[in-house]
Amino acid sequence: xxxxxxxxxxxxxxxxxxxxxxxxxxxxxxxxxxxxxxxxxxxxxxxxxxxxxxxxxxxxxxxxxxxxxxxxxxxxxxxxxxxxxxxxxxxxxxxxxxxxxxxxxxxxxxxxxxxxxxxxxxxxxxxxxxxxxxxxxxxxxxxxxx
Numbered sequence: 001x002x003x004x005x006x007x008x009x010x011x012x013x014x015x016x017x018x019x020x021x022x023x024x025x026x027x028x029x030x031x032x033x034x035x036x037x038x039x040x041x042x043x044x045x046x047x048x049x050x051x052x053x054x055x056x057x058x059x060x061x062x063x064x065x066x067x068x069x070x071x072x073x074x075x076x077x078x079x080x081x082x083x084x085x086x087x088x089x090x091x092x093x094x095x096x097x098x099x100x101x102x103x104x105x106x107x108x109x110x111x112x113x114x115x116x117x118x119x120x121x122x123x124x125x126x127x128x129x130x131x132x133x134x135x136x137x138x139x140x141x142x143x144x145x146x
Contacts, residue, residue: 024117033102034109036080040065042110044073048083048097048109055094056085082106 013137026119040063054062060070074097077083082103085095099107122130 001107008046020121024089024121030113031106031109033080035115037077037082037106037110040069041073041077042107043108045077045082045099045103046095049104052096052098053088053125054098055091057094057098060063077103121135 008019019121019144043063044059047054047062051058054072056074059066063070065073074083076083077097080102083097083099086098088094088096123131125133
């Protein structure tokens with residue numbers, strides 16, 4: 001029966017993802033600042049870094065967040081000294097986000113941490129398995145971007 005097979009596959013992937021997130025913990029020695037930010041916070045910082053001319057509305061729409069949620073995230077990041085609101089150069093009525101020096105340093109620490117986690121996971125696979133895994137992940141992300 002297809003429904004039972006689907007249910008088994010869904011449960012297997014769900015359990016695997018939970019185990020991966022539990023076992024592939026952050027590397028030792030992370031800064032206290034990095035421990036204070038979550039996935040959405042870091043995503044906002046990345047959007048600000050990669051799209052410095054984006055207005056806050058662009059980030060809100062890209063992340064599909066309610067305005068109140070984005071405002072809370074930006075307020076938190078400003079309080080931590082990681083971003084600052086600046087008048088947008090192309091729309092003087094709107095604000096963009098600019099990473100502070102501390103924000104750039106935290107993004108780099110986060111990038112190194114992510115790479116260490118992925119290297120750990122890939123190290124559990126042989127070369128053929130790694131190639132298959134990376135290919136499947138690439139296929140999933142391309143389909144999600146459609």
